[in-house]
Amino acid sequence: MDATVGTASDEEAGLPYLSESILAIDVKDRSTLGCSVFCTTDGVLKIGADISMAGEDVVEQFLSYAQPTTILVSRRVPESTFAFIEKHAGRIIKEVTLRLVSPSDFSHTFACEELSSLDTHGICSFRTTSSANVDGQCVKSSIQALQEHDRQEPQCMKLVRCSSLIDLDNISSLSCAGAVLIYLHRRRSLVSPSSNSSMGYMFNVRSVTLFTLSDYVFISEESRLSLQIINHESHPNSQTWSVDSKSSVEKENISIYGLFHPLASTPQGRSHLRYMFLRPISNLDILSERHQTISLLLQPSNEEKKKRAVAILRKMGNIIDRIVPVSLTLVGDMINRAINFNETKSQQYCSVMPGVDTELDALKRQYDGMSSFLTAVVNRVAEDLPVWARQYIQSCVFLPQLGFLTVVEQESQLGNDIFNGGSVNDNSWKKSFTHNGTAYYKNRHMEDLDRYYGDMYSKISDKEVEVMQKLASNVIVHEKALLEAADLCGEFDALLALAIGAAKYDWHAPQMTAANVIHIKGGRHPLQELLVPSFVPNDCFIGDEGMAPGRGTQALVLTGPNQSGKSVYIKQVAVIVYLAHIGSFVPAEAALIGTVDKILTRMPSRESVSRIGSTFALDLKQVFQAMKYSTSRSLVLMDEFGNGTAADGGAGMFTAMLDYFLSPATAIPKLLVATHFHEVFSHGYLNQHKQLSLMHMEVRSDINAADAEDKVTYLFKLSKGCGLMSLGSQCAVLNGIPEDIINRAQVIGEIIIKYIPFIIQKA
Template sequence: MMEQYQHLKAKVGDALLFFRMGDFYELFQDDALVASKALNIALTARNKQQDDPIPMCGVPIHSAESYIDRLLQQDFKVAIAEQLEDPSQAEGLVKRDIVRVITPGTVISSTILAPKEHNFLASIAVTPGGAGFAYVDVSTGTFAVTSWESPDWQQALYREYTRVQPREVLFPEPLEISLDIMQSTSDTFSATLQPWAAHYFHLERAYRTLTQQFAVRSLEGFGCEGHPLGIAAAGALVAYVHETQHNTMTHLNGLRLYSTGDFMVLDETTRRHLELTYSPVSQGRAGSLLALIDCTLTAMGGRLLRQWLSQPLCQLQALQERQEAVAELVEQSSRRARLRQALDTLSDFERTLSRLALGTVTPRELIALCRSIGRLPAIEAELRACSSLVLTTLAAQWDSLRDLADLIANAIVDDPPATLRDGQVIRSGYHTELEALREQGASGTAWLNHFEVQERQRTGIPSLRIGFNKVFGYYLEVRKAHLSQVPAEYLRKQTLVHAERFITPALKDREVHMLRAAEEALSLERRLYEALQCQLAQHLHRIQQMAQILSQLDGLAALAEVAVARQYCRPTLDDSDILAITDGRHAVLETMCQEERFVPNDTFLDCERRQILLLTGPNMAGKSTYMRQVALIVILAQIGSFVPARSAHIGLVDRVFTRVGAQDMLGKGQSTFMVEMTETANILHNVSARSLVLLDEIGRGTSTYDGISIAWAVIEYLHTHGDLRPRTLFATHYHELTALAASLVRVHNYSAAVQERGDKVLFLRRILPGSADRSYGIQVARLAGLPVPVLQRAQQLLTHFESSSSPSGVASGKRRMAPQITPGFQPGSQLSLFEPLMTQLLHELRSLDLANLSPSEVVTTLTELQQKARRLP
């Protein structure tokens, strides 16, 4: 047996081998050492009496999936070696072979996977000038590919990689080009990097793999011709799936080629800042935009809605068609309610069909599918009454699947057991031979009941009963108080504390007949069930098509439900550069406001007159919330949703950029300021005329002069560089920047309104025209609970600074006096507040290149330096 194990282990390499032995999966040798530690289960040994016992551990088959899941979460792979014949009928060693290798990206078990999340396996093919990226969800049949051949392909690949969030990624080995994703880390997901032999990525082989998978002569029908890198990535992916699943995976019968240019670009930074699908507060989806809008009632609808949110549309016609469908469901409230009531009872068609393709679908899953198909007529009736283009198109593609439901209902009992090995799965009357075998079993049970009564009467033993276990089979049990009455022909088989167990020739003869009939019945049930699976598998494409229709319908109805429940409006969408929102609200935060009502705000941006809104005002006054809510409204509009506002007019946005928050990346050796500058550089290099840019507190992580200079230059660049003119919201505490509105015609000052009440401040949460005259930092510090002495000293220093000049170095016209030293302060214990200003002045003086300055430039420069010097104490 160990030779068989060693042979199978050699076939699976670094995967942990689950070796089927009866009702357990056993692991041996090094695999046992690793698995026992990873799973925290007992480690024992085989051949303990020998000098070199073999380490072993095991898990029960009925709970194996939970153990496999724990191993996958630790990035292990698991190979399953099943028994290919009944041990009772095997001649010699039971035949075994590898039936599947389960990797993080090839999981199909419903008990392991999150219902509303995809589990993607991805593949990357690269050359010096481009990349192909393909991904598949083996559990649903979703299969897509894209490619890039441009100088910025690394950035495009990284963005798509972080959007898809694969669980496992294949890359050619050896990898001749360094990829950013190999060093990437993320708070929201982690991927197992899996090297895969380079020859699988060769174009000719990959092309052949795909045409064989789809049973076609060319890939022209999928639009893939002319995309060699995409073909390479997709072909290598299919080869890996075949290799690990030991199956042709017939539900992978289509490949969607897409261009990332058809969708709004949302990079990892933007998704993180806007908390689209993940909230760092909850460490999950709770508190995210997805959690708010996901009113879907089916798992497949939930997965589709997540995809829509990760890929907002940039194609106006498709967007307007989806919006029209949502609008119809908003208006038809009764129809929407009936649709959702019917959808609420549906099982997960997509994941059922994947297990059907693999031959692992359970009887209960098939009955759930059958009952779900029974609900389709009610959905169809409502759908055919709709008039919008998207909904009428779905109705035209409708398939009742009634014939498949009849196949299942005729074959399987209404309430089947959890697994096929429990028997009694096939309905009575379905198969003549099975009925005969079951009658034999029933007659045997009747014989046992009669025999038990007969023996009680014959022996006079009232406690006599017939029992059964897997070791001894059927037996007669007699309590020890009646052992003296046991007939001589009874053969003792087992002694218990309070009873003895016996057998008789007649009982054993009947047992042989009954067990043979039961085994034959179970074997026939298995064959009939497998035949049913094969019949159903011929119609996988039909089930898949209906899954896509139902998921779209569920996603659209969910958006309509949210729109009604939250009182959203239907936005106007067009190709203009206008972004006009009346009484806009933050979709997520408005649902969390318990102590105060959420205050709505207006927004107007365009590229001609009001391109950049410069926001000033104190912390906690609502600037960041305002910026985020504008971005969320745009994103919601471009997935076809209604939006949280009284009205909205949105000219399509091709990309949303954000630089908000202060998440340090210290693990990468990057400070807050370095991250801020990196993200700002990314924005300035990639911004377009249709982009929406959100910049919050640029320059705050360095000295005041540096910060103001950088922020000032960024605003000028966004305003004047070429013909880009991206719509921009720029929040700052540098009040000096408000002067830009006087010289840059498309910059407008706005501020977060506050109301002073003595030494306290009330945040009104309103964003109004005009600049703020102060930051109210001390009032915010008071709300945060700083000690009173600190607040008093801060107020003293603030009064001094305001009476002379601002700490940013802008003179007020009065000579600055050194601030009074606080009692107990030791002079020289730290650097003066103004020493950095002197250092900077000296640096500027040393850096002057007088030989290359004109006389007028020399005069101007020296005048500026003199003014700075006079402001020093």
């Protein structure tokens, strides 16, 4: 069964190289989830760790991590899990091929045998022999392996070596690796031997590694869109639209990633930059390395080097220890000596440099000297013609595939040939074609030249193709170094883009720590500050009491009037934390960021007729997921939860949600909440929670101001305490609602407040 689904964008689909990501998912014992991923761009097979009691959040994280173009799902996967994959896969990448695969393909035994037999850098980087008395056949085989280097390593020793590199007890994930290997074998078998051999090579496993989701920060696609990390839209140029979604071009909408995407110089750099934005990590060593690299690039002494690096990224491999410099130098010299890049650019085909092939050089000299040679040929042809006809012979030319031809003038009015060779003794004059008032003839002299010289242009083209094929054969020997260079240059280009962006937007390096804390000084929202004349920065402190006595808090509840900046504040904190976890600098004066494992949000839901459930139901689903999956190291954002239902019911749900998160029996996450339910805090019910801190966004009101717009001044400054004003009427004025409607609304509101106890009593 194949199903193609897809709604999300893959803007890198226009890359000049083919990229496929194959993901296999299997569930054993009804609860243990396994996963393996293969990517054609680097040839790496990544085997995950088995996860017990895995839920849909883990499946979504696997999908987000792999960014798959093909998903292999075992038929033993529960129907609900398959339905979830089918529903959510298209949100990750535009086109996804979903295949239901027989459980026999998910074979642990087959996977172990195949992995132990792979001759890759990740598996067969060394060979083993044994002196232990395992069995006679094994010892005999080992001795033969020592004596004869061309013999294969014994299978039992391959398994021993493989088990030292891969946990063979990861049954589910190894079974997924077996399914991926079978699929790759089928893809290779479909490549015709006469076609481009690189297509088959794409589906060879060149390295095997392990991955664990513990190093990755989980964030759902919905949360990523709510925070505007990555956001796509259809390209405004209608000429790029297509019925086929694969052919349609999309552009990045206003987003954090969109700030940096134009700053990357290469396709590999943009691809790696997007990879970093999609996969935030919690590995402190990798994050520290990225931050240090950006700091190095931003040093004043490296400013000129940074500018030059944008244009010479292809040379960056020379300073990387993992790449053999001699290999890249040989390849570069080989290509520069063989290809004439100036002629190649002007003529739109590959031109070979002089001195590479003597036969090709001789053919080119003959072809380049054709002009003077053909002048002599014209005189020779004219000697055989009557004197009166010689004036009508314009020239002799050489045309590829047609050979040598004599050009004869035609009558200007009737277009008849003035001379057609009829008065010549031989009958060899034959007209080939006419063009622009001239006729092109074959004759005895032209046929002699054809026999002697042949089609020189075709000979030159064929010879250049032959030289290019030899060059390609020599270059392919260094493929590994070239691929590593391309990957490393892409990684460097992405970090260079982050460095350029940090300097452009005045971002600073965060300090990452394993402590459970978020301390931000002078934080800003990276998108909002570009849209307003002046942005007011704010601090944030969430962490254990031990980190800062007297300031410790795990939950921050934010109140204040409409349009005072509550949503912007909680989003900016989440964005700063997210950016720190991709290795970027952050929009803040300083930041101490403890690693998080998840970023969970309850933001206003995207409206769509295709989504089942009301807006409030979707909000409840997000809150439930946050309650179920959050840990003490998670960051949870709640923006106006409870507004989708009746005020009393919404306030009750909101209070119960806070009570649950802050209860001693729960691992309290780092909680950021924005709300208008001021009545929740009026009677002090939540004061029992010492980890709760009440804050508000400051406003200044002047009821005596003549102009309605001047009655309220938003300061956008975070302050302690609970703000009990909503100022909905003033917000309506600022957004253009007519004054008579606002006055009427205030009267109705006063009537409702006055008579609601009477209405309740009568009911």
